[in-house]
Amino acid sequence: MNPLGWPGYEARLARARERTGGPESVSWRREQHAVVLSFDFRFLGGSVGTATGALVEEAFGQARAAGLPLVSLIATGGSRMQEGMLSLRQLQRVARLCAAHRAAGLPHVAVLRDPTTGGVWASLGAGADVVLALPGAQVGFAGSRVRPVDDPAYTAEGQFAAGAVDAVVPPDELDAVLARVLDLLTRGDAVPAEVPRPLGATDLPATGWDAVLRARSPRRPRAAAYLDDYFDERVALSGDRAGGVDPGVLCGLGRRGGRAIAYAAQTGSATTPAGFRTATRLIRLAERFALPVLTLVDTPGAANDPAAERAGVGSAIAGLFAAVAEARVPITTLVIGEGGSGGALALSAPEHTWIAPDAYFSVIAPEPAAAILKRDDVRALAEDLKLRPQDLVELGVVRGIAGDSSAPDSAPDSAR
Structure with a gap:
């Protein structure tokens, strides 16, 4: 759990576990219609380390085994510096898992909470089939402590305006929207759509x-x-x-x-x-x-x-x-x-x-x-x-x- 021998890292992990009641920054659970992967920002800023990557892999593996969609509820500051490049390489692991999930024909829906920054946004979040975001959430590759300026571009609304987010959804509507999206994505029958009826003129033009x-x-x-x-x-x-x-x-x-x-x-x-x-x-x-x-x-x-x-x-x-x-x-x-x-x-x-x-x-x-x-x-x-x-x-x-x-x-x- 401390591959670099980072001073004080074990103590920080212990405090994070006591604060959140969980062993890592992510957890997953199987629901009736999806596997849900949740980030807890209280655990070292929702950062991703090697153990986090293993739990993400468990979640995707369970979803594929059960033939279920995966929903990612993201709140993270990015990779965990105390684990160095071993933490950053988890992004490749996440990308591979997302690709395998797509190849299995299963949907992945991401929900961007506050904040969603760093490599997790650029892999798990932006790589989803459908990307939803909560209003006012900080969303961007650069977190607040490393970006050059504070700008609306680093918000859910800014990402929506830039074409990176499908919809900004209020918290009280999120469950209903998620349910509709998952239901629609899993009803494919490949039967041609009917031609809509004409709503305007029904006669034909003379010239x-x-x-x-x-x-x-x-x-x-x-x-x-x-x-x-x-x-x-x-x-x-x-x-x-x-x-x-x-x-x-x-x-x-x-x-x-x-x-x-x-x-x-x-x-x-x-x-x-x-x-x-x-x-x-x-x-x-x-x-x-x-x-x-x-x-x-x-x-x-x-x-x-x-x-x-x-x-x-x-x-x-x-x-x-x-x-x-x-x-x-x-x-x-x-x-x-x-x-x-x-x-x-x-x-x-x-x-x-x-x-x-x-x-x-x-x-x-x-x-x-x-x-x-x-x-x-x-x-x-x-x-x-x-x-x-x-x-x-x-x-x-x-x-x-x-x-x-x-x-x-x-x-x-x-x-x-």
Whole structure:
């Protein structure tokens, strides 16, 4: 217990055990639906040493043996200096355990309490499938005594804004949110999601320009309305885990009847690199747990400003194309508004895309097409692009129009 012969370490351990009533900074217990790993910050600041690593390994081993999710309730200052590099190497041990848990197809949900800092945040915490945090918790790789400044970036809210935390959850709501997340992650059946019913117009546009105007109408139902209508309940997941959040892309897990379905939905704005990466993360997560995916397409296109280029919009779109192409779970897509170019196509299932009557899908919007082709007849160009729902069905670009009885995978309202 004192591999470096650190002066006074045994006495500090004894006092910590007396104070907490436990042998180490972590303990674990098996519940009915999960194994719960808990950190006690009163025990040497919740720090991780070699004995701590052994207990973490016990918890993960028990979860895998029982086929259960693991929930990490974290409150730690990081590695234990009194054990030197032997303590730091526990982070590799934790990373290996997290990888084995993922390979077994089991969920890992982390709850960040105050504080969650150091290598434990950068391994056990940030490496979880879903990351929840308590309001006001100090969260960051650098602890308060070693970071250069005090800044909101080192808080749960700051990490949420930076795309590293899925949700900041008040303590009195935590148990309910945890229960919903674990239930949804363990209900995968890999059966395709039903096509949502159309919530707006049910007639078809007469011209291409009519289709564009209807898709752009402020009165047209947006993604939030479709998600509320489609799901009985849902849990939002946020962030691309690379420093970004796009509020114009809604991702999460939902329940429809007794089924769990993952979703990624554009809300009508130009999609940023963070939005594409968050959708990619959502699809990869769904794949691990056999969850079917529903995507809702509604964007004039990918963000094309200098900030988007600096953030790697091209590679972000490529990553989403790859995730959709490689997905081992079924993806169902409904175009509910504007389907603008590659920014819309990236979120679309190649063989399982439908379109709402008040939407369009096009290689490019009519206005930029007119600029490229040096034409001023935008309305005629919209006709030439063949972007109406009925045109797209005829071309074989989409399988059908939502709400049309001929669309085999459309579910009537009575079937919900």
